[in-house]
Amino acid sequence: MLKKIGVITRDCAGVNAALRALVRTAASHGLEVAGILKGYDGLIDGNLVVLDRRSVSGIINLGGTILKSARSERFFTESGQQQALNTIREQKLDGLVVIGGNGSLSGAHLLATKYGIRVMGIPATIDNDVNGVDFCLGADTAVNVALDALDKIRDTATSLERIFVIEVMGRDCGYLAMKVALAGGCEDVLLPEHDFSLEEICREIEEGNARGKVSWIVIVAEGRASAREVAATITGLTGLETRIAVLGHIQRGGRPTAFDRILAAKLGNAAVEYLIAGETDKCVSLKNDRIELVPLETAIRPKKLKFESEYRLLKLLS
Ligand code: F6P
Numbered sequence: 001m002l003k004k005i006g007v008i009t010r011d012c013a014g015v016n017a018a019l020r021a022l023v024r025t026a027a028s029h030g031l032e033v034a035g036i037l038k039g040y041d042g043l044i045d046g047n048l049v050v051l052d053r054r055s056v057s058g059i060i061n062l063g064g065t066i067l068k069s070a071r072s073e074r075f076f077t078e079s080g081q082q083q084a085l086n087t088i089r090e091q092k093l094d095g096l097v098v099i100g101g102n103g104s105l106s107g108a109h110l111l112a113t114k115y116g117i118r119v120m121g122i123p124a125t126i127d128n129d130v131n132g133v134d135f136c137l138g139a140d141t142a143v144n145v146a147l148d149a150l151d152k153i154r155d156t157a158t159s160l161e162r163i164f165v166i167e168v169m170g171r172d173c174g175y176l177a178m179k180v181a182l183a184g185g186c187e188d189v190l191l192p193e194h195d196f197s198l199e200e201i202c203r204e205i206e207e208g209n210a211r212g213k214v215s216w217i218v219i220v221a222e223g224r225a226s227a228r229e230v231a232a233t234i235t236g237l238t239g240l241e242t243r244i245a246v247l248g249h250i251q252r253g254g255r256p257t258a259f260d261r262i263l264a265a266k267l268g269n270a271a272v273e274y275l276i277a278g279e280t281d282k283c284v285s286l287k288n289d290r291i292e293l294v295p296l297e298t299a300i301r302p303k304k305l306k307f308e309s310e311y312r313l314l315k316l317l318s
Contacts, residue, residue, distance in 0.1 A: 002094040002118075002276055004032040006048065008039055008107075009065040010100030012126050012138030012252050014260035016066055018099055020056040021268025022122075027053045029276060034091060035067045039100075040075035040107055042067075043084040048091060060261060063141075063253045069100075075107055085115055094118065095275045101125030101136070102300055105283060109296035112281035120271045121283030121296055126252050129173035131303040132294040133285040137267065140259040142169070142251040143179045149247055150184040150217065156243075157215040163205065163234060167220045167227035167246040176251070177221035178307045178314075187216045187318045190230065192223040193307055198230065202237040209240075266291060 007022060009015050019035070026033045033051040036042040049055075049067075059066055074080035088096075095118035098108035102125070111117040123130040126142035146168050157164045170176040174191030181189035187204070190196050205216055218234075220227050231242035256264065263286060270284040270291040282293040 002031055004034060004092055005095045005097060005272075005275060006034045006036050006043070006088070006091065006093040007051070007067070007097045007099065008036045008043065008104065009067045009069055010039065010104050010124060011063075011065045011069045012124050013063045013141035013254055013256035014137035014264040015099055015124050016056075016059040016062045016064070017256055017261045017264035018122055018124070018137060018268035019051070019066065020060055021265045022097055022272050023051045023056045024053055025269045025272040029272070031272070031276070034093065038068045038070040039104070040072035040080075040084065041070045043087050044072070044074050044080050045083075046087045046090065048087070061255050063255060065099075071103065072107075081110075081115070084111075088117060095120070095280070097122060097271045097275065099124045099137070101127060101130060105130065105296055106300045109281060109300055112296065118275060118280040119296070120275045120279065121299065122267045122271050123283055123285065123299065126169060126176060127171045127173045128175040129171065129303045130283070130299050131301045132298045133283065135263055135286055137260055137264055138252070138256075139175065140263075141254055141257045142176055143183065144257050145254045146176065146180045146247055146251050147183050149245070149250065150180060150186070150219075153245055154184070154215070154217060157217055161214040163216040163218070163231075163240055163242045165218045165220055165227040165231040165234070165242060165244045167222055167244070169248065169251050170221050170223060172223040173303065173305065174221045174223070174307060175305060177219050177224075178310055181219040182310055182314050184217065184219070185318065186219050186314065189219040189221070189311065189314065190224045191221050191307060191311070193305060194311065198233050199237065202234055205234070205238055205240065
């Protein structure tokens with residue numbers, strides 16, 4: 001029977017809401033929860049705090065993670081792993097919940113397969129690139145945050161009849177870029193998953209302007225190109241003035257949307273229930289409004305998304 005579990009987090013919107021759900025579900029089973037501070041570094045250094053029902057009050061609406069986070073180089077060394085194991089033994093952790101993206105879930109998979117630690121993942125990344133998982137925590141909020149910024153930029157684009165190139169995050173995945181572009185009514189989007197021709201885009205701009213079109217917004221996924229280079233090329237080919245905006249980390253922060261909070265409640269709850277039921281080396285995922293388990297071995301493989309039909313729709317409507 002499980003008595004105490006640990007939880008490690010990365011940062012994005014919805015992580016605190018998931019912590020709240022996880023801690024309160026655990027409490028309802030009389031299960032203790034230890035919050036591991038600063039990601040895997042905290043596991044190595046034995047940096048843990050007690051999380052009880054009250055300690056997760058008032059955090060459902062907070063962005064980031066109250067446990068803080070870090071990219072740990074040490075955890076990928078043998079000595080770092082041994083120190084992490086010592087903490088797990090000393091603190092008598094019977095299992096771990098890991099909330100994060102591919103890097104965090106890879107760490108969880110390693111602990112399960114190499115050391116037999118019982119682990120359960122909760123996919124959380126604005127990139128939405130966890131394989132086999134439709135919705136990662138934080139992605140919906142990131143789309144909405146980027147969309148809000150884009151709407152504001154559109155005011156200037158329209159008023160001054162300008163071309164804007166906006167770069168969004170997402171690492172090697174075009175999910176965030178595609179959704180923002182479609183929701184924002186953008187003229188084009190450059191994705192890691194698709195080929196594109198800047199010459200063709202420039203031709204469209206010139207033809208559109210000749211028809212009386214006055215402003216253009218092109219979204220660039222960071223994994224495909226840089227806004228600066230794309231804008232410079234457009235100016236070079238058309239002679240038209242361009243402006244850029246690199247949205248950066250504002251997309252990772254902020255208050256979680258209702259969608260992310262509800263997802264967090266369901267995933268946080270399910271992660272604990274499945275750990276108690278004896279599951280390990282998997283992550284929880286929402287599919288057709290039901291919780292499914294995805295093996296971590298599958299989850300950490302590169303995700304191949306296709307955006308052809310959404311891209312066609314964007315072009316038709318722009
Ligand atoms: O994986 C989430 C993400 O925000 C990516 O979209 C981005 O490329 C990366 O992390 C930025 O990493 P860091 O915060 O370490 O600069």
